[in-house]
Amino acid sequence: MDDSLTADHRERLRAAGVEASRVDSLVVRRVADGLPPWWHDLDNALYLAPGARLPESVLSQLMLIPMRRALVVVGGPMDHLVSLLLGGDDATVFLDERVVLTAGEVYCGAGSSIxxxxxxxxxxxxxxxARNGGSIVAAGDQLWASNVYLATDDMHRLADRATGERLNPFGASIRLGEHVWLCRDAVVSGHVEIGEGACVAMRAVVRNQKVPAHSVVGGVPARVLRDDVRWDYDDVP
Incomplete structure (x- = not known):
């Protein structure tokens, strides 16, 4: 039986925001052994690249709640991941090679994608x-300090008492461009676009905002503190 990535699953990854060139270059194999029968019966799929793996504790958590048509693709070893939970049908998760989430937690709800x-x-x-049909897409070259929090939704409805209108985001989308630095305790929530080369300062809250490329934003809510900047991994004068 062919256990490579199916054409339907390739198209689903593209629709979720995986770069077309990356989808085309993927070499992964569908996991058949060690998963409960319901996982396969309900048309779920877990693909691993050569050398990729999930900790046993994470894998067991992933199998706790039956769902349909889940698609999980892991491109490298995720030895330090704490949890990967799916909250319903049609969840899509793509964790590329060289993704390191030390003590990280990933949650993807029904119809949502990461x-x-x-x-x-x-x-x-x-x-x-990501939940309520929301999506999170990060381009490559990300540096995230401790306790970064990215969430499409607030998990509970907040409404106007008189009209019943929902006030907080529902099924939002978060997009991070190339080479983004999220400093310690940064919060990114709701409909957000963070431009290439941007830096989100310590304890800043970016919510329903667009962060310009090559800018530094900080505060609650975040505002532009400096534009036309470049940040580097090397800490040099």
Missing amino acids: VLHGPVLATRCAVID
Whole structure:
């Protein structure tokens, strides 16, 4: 039986935001052994690239709640991941090679998607949460400090008492461009676009905002503190 990525699953990854060139270059194999029968019976799929793996504790959590048509693609070893949970049918998760989420937690709800292109380095305790049909897509070359929190939704409805209108985001989309630095305790939620080369300062809250490329934003809510900047991994004068 052919266990390579199916054409339907390739198209689904593209629709979720995986770069077409990356989809075309993927070499992964569908996992058949060690998963409960319901996983296969309900048309779920877990693909691993050569050398990719999930910790046993994460894999067991992934299988706790039956769902349909889940698609999970893992491109590298995720030895330090704490949890990967799916919250319903048609969840899509793509964790590319060179994605390091030390003590990280990933949650993908029904009809939602999370796409992390490598490399992503999250130093500790990143939480990545997409739900209500929302999506999170990060281009490559991400640096996330400790306790970064990315969430499409607030998990509970907040409404106007008189009209019943929902006030907080529902099924939002988050997009991070190439070479983005999220500093310690940064919060990104709701409909957000963060431009290439941007830096989100420590404890800043970016919510329903567009962050310009090559800018530094900080504060609650975040505002532009400096534009036309370049940040580097090397800490030099």
